[in-house]
Amino acid sequence: MNVFSHQIASPKKLIYMHVAQHGMTSKAELMPVSGMTSSSLTRLLDEMLTDKLLLTFQGQSSGGRKPILYDINPNYGYFFGLDISRRTSTLGFFDAKMNAKALMRWRMDEAMSPPELIDYVVRSIKSIMQDHHIERNQVIGIGVGAVGPLERGKGIISKPSDFPSPGWTHVPICSLLEEKTGIPARLENGANAALIGEHWSMRSENLQHMLYVHAGVGLRSAMMSDGHIVHGSVDMEGAVGQMVIQMDGPRLHDRGNYGAWEAFASVQALVKRARADAKSGRTDIPGAAHISPERITYDMLLHGLHAGSAYAQEIFTQSAVHFGIGLANLINVLHPETIILGGTLINSNELFYQTAVDTAQRNTYYYPDYVPSFTKGILREDAVAIGSALLIWKDLAM
Template identity: 30%
Template structure:
């Protein structure tokens, strides 16, 4: 953008804009890589955010995997890495892996001397964002995930500010500001995996739940006399639509004698594949789970009135049947006034959404943070 365009966009006076631009140019947070077309005088300098030198680190810590991305300041992914989260993935292993991966990622960048200025983590709750602590997240395969001061652990290793939120929140933030939801005022993001995780971005505001628990939607009751949930209630969505529910339902019905090419202890991936190949039991189990999800989604749509609902996560990725049945049932059951809602499978950022959202969260919090008096030289991490 030229100075005249920046003046129009910000409403600042020329002297004020020039005063703001000066330190940003000195720090190379703003550059002038090219000139615009002349309208009769000198060609105007075009200001831009650099795509090298400064980077953001985004991390998605989920129950079965971890994704780490390095982005530029426009949230374009430069490098991405994926890790399984097994029984070895303690908090200490996870933090050290993030720090080592960040170092390796910087080494892969073309620009020497580049550094990570902020990092953001999207993970599972409950958590205290103010204290940067994961309180007691469930279903991690490794032990030790209680009262984890993950922000301080990462800040010590990375040497830069670290932001924290639940992964569904970071995903919906990224999709709303930089992805498929940029022109939509109300966006709902639902991740279907070991649990049901939800993020909501409404009229420019990220809606957060108490203790930033991302699985509140999973405890919406859809069958008052239904299955017993781990929370103590009966008939929660979590009992019907998750990976755990799908495998448990398949195993129970298989042991009761219903025919299938798969054994009772088949994995959820095998069940998704078998359904696609025409296995009647696998197909029925997935349809049943997706139907309940669609009913829950219809209630959510009636309440919030979103223009866009993004369905994501392992079950959505591996089973088109699961996605189609859930979206179809939600549209069928939604109140007529909400019939115009649009569904999308995976979103624009797909599997990178939560990690890129971590970087987006870090950037948004940097923008909203109180200004410091001066900028000091920094190490490669901050």
């Protein structure tokens, strides 16, 4: 049961995924999905009931015999989803219906090195399993969504930048987790995992072409076409932040492209600007009156924004405009039907989100004839953890 499969879906898996996506389903509704005869489908459903993949329920009668409805068994197996990000990380525990049985989140500070994170996650996994009376053989796997770049096939976090703790280079995250838990692990970049999670949460809308952009410490993006994640030849999710939006513009920390998107629209960009303004003598920067400019933090600026600081509103609004310009560039290239925006900046306040969306729409070619929808998503800060667990769930071998 703990073997991941990438083969063409079997009839059993087609039935399972259809029921999982649509909820309680009758045999009559499954007939066109299966492409099988009635007797063959009956045998397959009986087999899936015996294997405890499915459960049966009685439906409402419309005058005759009450129909038998099939639903997936939430206790068939369990899944962990781990989100490793720069500001916060999340561990989720889910049943086979992707119901969250446990969710925990923690701050990624200077002490949260790779060994510390591994130890913390392993202890948490063991504690969660004990609390829910779950045995090791009931857990299918651990999905990991992490900041890139990655060596995804090898389960390695390669060279991510800007973690508060040192040591986040060439971390074999999957093998470390497997060695300490005995549970198979699989790695995906966090933006892709978030999009997988949000796509699943919106499955009733049958969306096929989606763009996800995360604005936080850096900028990350993912794209889905025909319902499938678009993987490039390398997992460089943060590279979208290097899109040039102003030829003679600045760059972050003396690296990357001049005029790059992330130099205008990221947590780091806001902090860098506030520190520069403080050094130039500006006195209305929230929290900066009695500290050195280098000690100004994003949390100070965010607090000022919520408190009504004119300075904070100014720099967040300008950042949102730049974010919207870069977003329009992506939309003009990729033509998604739905754009999901997530991350610390998007959720800083409604002003940032709406300014970014308005700017993107004004700079989208063919607007207003082509008007993609914008949303903050349904899962939001839990999207990466849930999407990571879904990676394992979708690869159930049947």
